[in-house]
Amino acid sequence: MNHPSRTPDAFPSLLGELVTALDLPTAQAATLQVQGNDSLAACFPVSDLATAAIGVTGLAAADLLAEGAPGLPVQVDRHLAAAWFKTSLRPLGWELPAVWDAVTGDYRTRDGWLRLHANAPHHRERALAVLGCANSHDAVAQAMAGGLGEDLETAIVAAGGCAAKLRTQAEWQAHPQGQAVGAEPLMAQEWTAANIASRWRPDPQRPLQGIRVLDLTRILAGPIATRLLAGLGAEVLRIDPPDWDEPAQAPEVTLGKRCARLDLRRPADRRVFEALLADADVLVHGYRADALERLGYGSAARRALNPALIDVSLCAYGWTGPWALRRGYDSLVQMSCGIAAAGRDWQGGEQPVPLPVQALDHATGYLMAAAVIRGLTGRLREGRTLSARLSLARTACLLTEHPAVACEPLYSGVREADYDTAPEPTAWGPGLRLRPPLQIGDLRLHWQRPATRLGSASAAWSTAG
Numbered sequence: 280m281n282h283p284s285r286t287p288d289a290f291p292s293l294l295g296e297l298v299t300a301l302d303l304p305t306a307q308a309a310t311l312q313v314q315g316n317d318s319l320a321a322c323f324p325v326s327d328l329a330t331a332a333i334g335v336t337g338l339a340a341a342d343l344l345a346e347g348a349p350g351l352p353v354q355v356d357r358h359l360a361a362a363w364f365k366t367s368l369r370p371l372g373w374e375l376p377a378v379w380d381a382v383t384g385d386y387r388t389r390d391g392w393l394r395l396h397a398n399a400p401h402h403r404e405r406a407l408a409v410l411g412c413a414n415s416h417d418a419v420a421q422a423m424a425g426g427l428g429e430d431l432e433t434a435i436v437a438a439g440g441c442a443a444k445l446r447t448q449a450e451w452q453a454h455p456q457g458q459a460v461g462a463e464p465l466m467a468q469e470w471t472a473a474n475i476a477s478r479w480r481p482d483p484q485r486p487l488q489g490i491r492v493l494d495l496t497r498i499l500a501g502p503i504a505t506r507l508l509a510g511l512g513a514e515v516l517r518i519d520p521p522d523w524d525e526p527a528q529a530p531e532v533t534l535g536k537r538c539a540r541l542d543l544r545r546p547a548d549r550r551v552f553e554a555l556l557a558d559a560d561v562l563v564h565g566y567r568a569d570a571l572e573r574l575g576y577g578s579a580a581r582r583a584l585n586p587a588l589i590d591v592s593l594c595a596y597g598w599t600g601p602w603a604l605r606r607g608y609d610s611l612v613q614m615s616c617g618i619a620a621a622g623r624d625w626q627g628g629e630q631p632v633p634l635p636v637q638a639l640d641h642a643t644g645y646l647m648a649a650a651v652i653r654g655l656t657g658r659l660r661e662g663r664t665l666s667a668r669l670s671l672a673r674t675a676c677l678l679t680e681h682p683a684v685a686c687e688p689l690y691s692g693v694r695e696a697d698y699d700t701a702p703e704p705t706a707w708g709p710g711l712r713l714r715p716p717l718q719i720g721d722l723r724l725h726w727q728r729p730a731t732r733l734g735s736a737s738a739a740w741s742t743a744g
Contacts, residue, residue, distance in 0.1 A: 289324035289681040293331040296677060297646065300465040301335060301653050307342050307350045308335075315357040319364075319690045322625035323618065323678050325638045326690065329360040332645040337717045339652040340486050340511060343659070344719070351720035359716035362693050364636040368530055368730070369698065373708040376526045382407075382416050385445075385614075385631050386423035392631050393428045394614045395419065396441035398498075402606075406440035441606045445631050448617030448679060457616065459600025460672045466650055467598065467668040475587045475662045479560075481655075484722055485512030490655065491740055493559040494518065494536065498525055499609065499637060500671065501565035501593050502532035503644025508561070508651060509535025510715065510724035514741055516555065519733050529733055530705050534712070535726035539738035543574050551738050552576075556584050558740060561651050565593040567604050578666065589654035590666040591647050597670045609637040609671060616675040621682075638678065639671040646674070705730040 290313070298308045311334045318326040334355040341350035368375075380397045397403035407414055409431075410422040423431060428444035435442040451457035482488045487508055494505040494517040502517075509515045515536040520543075525532075541548040556562065562581065564571065571577060581590060595607025596615070613619045613633045622632030647669055654665035693713070702709035706729070715724035 290327040290331060292681060293324070293327050293677070294334060296465065297331055297335040297649075298338070300646075301339060301649055303335070303338055303342060303653075304350075307338050307345070310341065310350055310352045311338060312352060312354045313357055314354060317358050317361070317688045317690045319361050319635050321634050322621045322632075322682065323634065324681050325364070325634055325636060325678075326357060326361045327681070328638055328642050328678055329364045329636075330355050330357045332642040333360045333363070333717050336507060336645045336649040336652065337719050339649040339656070341719050343481050343652055343656045344483060344486055346660075351722070354718040356714075356716045358690065359697060359714060361636070361690050362697055362713050363716050364638060364641045365693075366531055367534075367713040368703075368705070369693075369711045370530070370707070371702055371709045371711065375530060378527045382414060382419050384416065385619075386420050388423050388426055388428040388431060388444075391428045392445035392614075393423060393431050394443050394445070394611055394619075394631070395423075395435070396443075396608050396611055399441075401439070402441045405438045406435045406442065409434045409438045409440065436605060439606075441608065441611060443607070443611035443614035445614050445620055446617055447620045451616045456596060456600040456602040456672075459603075460597035460616075460670065461676055463597055463599060463670070463673050465669070465673055465677060466646065468650075469666045470657065471582075471664045471666070473586055473662060473664050475658055475664065477587075477659060477662075479659070481659075482512065485725075486719075486722070487652075487655070488512035490514065490560045491558060492516070492561040492563060492651070493555055495562065495564035495566065495571075496593070497523070497565060498528050499532065499640040500644040500647065501563055502528070503641055504591070504593075504647035504651070505536065505563055506532055506534050506726075507645060507648040507724070508563075509728075510726050511652075512725075513561070516736075516738070516740065517733070518552070518555075518738060521734075524733055530707055530710070530730045533730045533733070534703075535728050536731070537728070537736040537741060538731055538733045539736045540734040541738050543576075548738075549575075553584055555738065555740065556581065556588070559585060559588060561589045561591070561654070563591050563593075563647060563651065567606065568592075568594055568598060569604055587658065587664055589651060589658065589664060591650050591654070592666075592668050593643060593647060594668075594670045595672065597672045598668050607671065609640040612639055612671045612675055616672060617679060618675060621679070639674050642678070643669050643671055643674045703729045706732045706735065
């Protein structure tokens with residue numbers, strides 16, 4: 280088996296597409312410097328995507344600081360970029376819970392493969408009800424074996440579960456949803472001329488200090504976006520419903536944030552949320568497209584509450600087409616859009632083979648952060664506001680346009696020197712965090728708060744900033 284990693288021209292091509300999507304100055308893009316050349320082994324150029332996505336976020340921050348002058352040079356460590364696409368935290372003396380539920384996985388059907396995503400208890404219960412089986416991997420495998428993939432997928436999704444049939448790239452491109460996503464821009468942007476005056480100015484060492492980010496995101500792209508914004512100095516307040524938890528991911532993605540809970544079905548909590556939204560600079564949300572609308576907080580209502588709001592949102596399967604409201608996660612989108620099938624063919628096996636990291640989540644998260652920074656730049660310089668929409672499926676289109684070829688050296692794993700020397704006192708215990716992969720001039724990402732538990736803070740903006 281060959282171990283392809285990246286095409287020689289994939290990185291500049293990917294970077295160019297991201298720079299264009301964000302409308303960054305071409306001269307600014309020329310300041311990006313990449314250190315290292317190792318690559319994750321995959322059938323698509325994952326390390327190129329990681330480096331470009333993190334790099335373009337740095338370019339956006341450099342342009343914000345430049346105020347029209349030549350921007351600071353931006354450096355990305357390619358090895359560390361790939362490492363951050365895996366996991367950034369190594370616990371010391373404690374262990375993270377398993378990432379996947381016992382019945383989450385790929386199952387053989389009568390005509391192929393289907394992936395079931397059952398990490399959330401309510402998603403698992405609804406899938407098991409459709410399958411009519413016990414809560415065990417063997418029982419699910421037996422129930423799946425007699426069914427057709429598309430029938431099972433349709434039934435589980437209709438019941439409120441999460442599943443995806445294995446499709447090839449050609450099948451996805453012929454599918455109505457694949458065609459809809461392919462016609463969408465990588466980042467849909469809507470600028471509103473609001474004539475907003477702001478006294479805020481970016482700090483040279485903490486560019487987003489003084490910026491309030493209201494975070495309504497869950498696993499995994501949205502929290503990655505807001506983690507990056509916190510690393511640049513923003514005050515990030517994450518809001519979750521009372522019954523939600525991410526035990527395997529919270530230590531990874533709550534770095535730098537405060538995390539609170541609100542129940543938006545309760546009038547008192549709605550009043551708190553509306554006050555938070557009115558005082559926010561940025562809203563980042565990753566619920567399905569109609570979720571906030573059903574709660575009474577559609578785009579028009581959000582804009583009425585806060586005309587100066589920078590509004591960046593995420594969905595799984597795109598914003599148009601028959602699956603626009605479908606629940607989805609990175610691993611499901613990889614199954615749907617042909618990535619897992621391409622990995623299977625690359626390895627010459629029978630089972631689906633995903634990417635070595637959840638690259639769609641991570642890359643889209645960094646692009647969301649870059650969109651926020653571009654929104655702040657437009658508001659600062661031109662008094663206008665930005666609404667931007669991204670999707671995992673559209674990021675998948677970007678990646679799959681660049682097949683990989685054999686290239687050395689391969690990524691060899693995380694090294695001891697990749698970690699900061701000082702342990703981070705997370706809410707679960709001490710841990711070592713990877714060194715940041717991004718540098719802007721002499722500015723490095725820095726998080727003032729360690730990772731914390733969901734719901735550990737009050738739903739209020741910090742008086743300390």
